[in-house]
Amino acid sequence: MKKEIKFNQEYDDIKIVELPLPEHIFLPANRKNNKNLEVGDKINKFDEVVPGLIFPVTGEIREFLKMYVDGVETDVIKIAPVKNGGDEDNPERNDIADKPDDNLLLRLKRSGYILESIIDSDSDIVVSAVDTDLLCSVSQQILRENRKDLNQNFELFKKIFNREKIHFAVPEHLFDMVWKLQSRGVNVFKVKPNYPNGIPEILINSAIEKNSLKSPLYLKLEEFLNICDAAVTGRPNFKKVITLTDINGMRNINVIKGTPLSHILKDSDVSSAVKVVTGGPLRGYANFDLDTPVTDITDSVYVQYEKDVIRAVNNQCINCGRCNGHCPVNLSVNLITRYSEFSLFEKCRDLGVDNCIECGLCSFYCPTGRSLVQLIRLAKSEIKNLEGEIEQ
């Protein structure tokens, strides 16, 4: 990685490639709600055997197990998909009425979206095509490949949510593709494609400053298309686009949610890899298990090799103030992390540690290599515990 391009999120046109079905798929589902399912059961794609649980593939249930998904212990169902099993079918397409009706809500609910409160509220909606982290070009690429359908999707979306105007954040270098939408009731605004401008909190904040919005809601472009799709077909979209970065460079791939990381990394040389990070190098989660399934928040997979890895060190703070200078929310990071180090969590709360959006810039610039984000997370969770005790 060259240093000067590190914070630039302007990535080339990398076509999205379909990945073949994996051997196993892990579907997160609470075991309490699907007691009637058993190992060996045959299931069909889009079957709703249990209410609220739709299967993404046709296949056979192999195992019920517990797993860490996005850092949380979850019940999962291990499914072995059948190759070429009822994959291609054209779902029935429904028309959307001018006002949201019960059928629409039912279709959305069936796809896992319970959006009544948002439809009824009058808060502004911001759709973002800016990626939240580096080494991730998912939103950019989806914008590139779907730019022709965007117009009708926005029309549809306005009907679904009964809004007159939708706000659309696009990276500066792709503005030319979508500026025409402005005449169709979409407020397109440019965002500089530099980290951390794409982080939802920062993006929304800059949107409020630019367009004076009312309690805006953030929505990813991929999810926006999924909602439009679900409203028409009544089926959830099980596909997820992922940017994979390893020794061979960046690739965009399309997989089914629940695909284990090991399947995604099949083509890359992982024998010498030491770290597999999902979600980007600055905000991502380092996985310990390559069976971890892809979920909605897995925007990117980044494989790190020995030479790139930073080892955790417990160095002393030298009070240089670089962390404060780079903090987008203006926190006194040096004080907070020192208080956190010595268990003075209440002082961290007084300094506003809850406002931290964990962008990771403080740790990135810390010359002594302290794990500042880790210390801030510790303070946050301890404060939560303290408040929980007080309430009890």
Added chain:
Amino acid sequence: MKLIVSSPPHWHSGYSEKKINLDFIIGLMPALIHSLYFFGMHAARVIALCVAVAILSEVILRKIFKNNIGPFNGSAVYLGILFSMLLPPTSPYWLIVFGVFLSIFIGREIFGGIGSNPFSPVLVGMAILELSWPSHLNVNLTSVNYNLGFDCHSPLTALKSAGADYTSKFSFFELGIGNQVGGIGSVAIIFLIIGGIYLLIRKVIRWEIPLFFALGVIGMSAIFNAIDPHNFACPWFHLLTGNIAIGMFFLSTDYASSPFSNPGKIIFGLGCGILTVLFRVLSVHEDGVIYAILIMNLFTPMLDKLVGRPKMLKTAYFGRGIK
């Protein structure tokens, strides 16, 4: 297959403490070369002894205090060189050993090592030496046996004893290029400014403290000069003499003892400048930079409370796919 787990971020800028200290040392290089050119082996002796004692005392003191937090990263080397820049070339070896040891011991390690010191360590040692053995640090006495090719009369002594009118015999150009007596490196004003600009370009130090230090000196001395131009020197004379240049870029910008908030930095710089001139004009001391910065260091914890309130960037999401 074993995978490493860690908290984010998984990248680092690569700019380490070692590189910071290296940058500081590079920033001092022009002044160091100037001192070697003028005083030759006499300056080399002072510099080498300072660095050696600094490294040795850091190693010994860390052993005694069982402070194994943080590797050795050149901070002692930088401290040694910076200390030597303030000393006259004739300093006896025991003075150097004592001063540098106290800088590391009372200035830094006793408070818990790098980053925990409330005062700039170099200044603690220098202040002790200056108060205890003023004759060994008197620049007029120590330069008696040198023939440097210019008037070996300290401009600040001249100002103190004979008033501003007498100082007109010093040309600003001569003062600027270092043709004055003082510490071996602290007199090389233009070379220190070059080093300081290097530090500013490399973003090792921030511009607030040096700029407002200078503004404080200029403002305060301009007021005095306006009151009585025969008695009080003009701002440029003040800027070009004594330890102000080294204080502006190297002494006052010590990370741990200077504030990190931007308004705090501005007040800190202004305070250093104003106090320096007050010391020079009103006290018995000729040059007050050391005491001015030490006094302003006391205000650092207070000035750090001037940091702005954190921004509230809360937002609501909907749909799936966001943490």
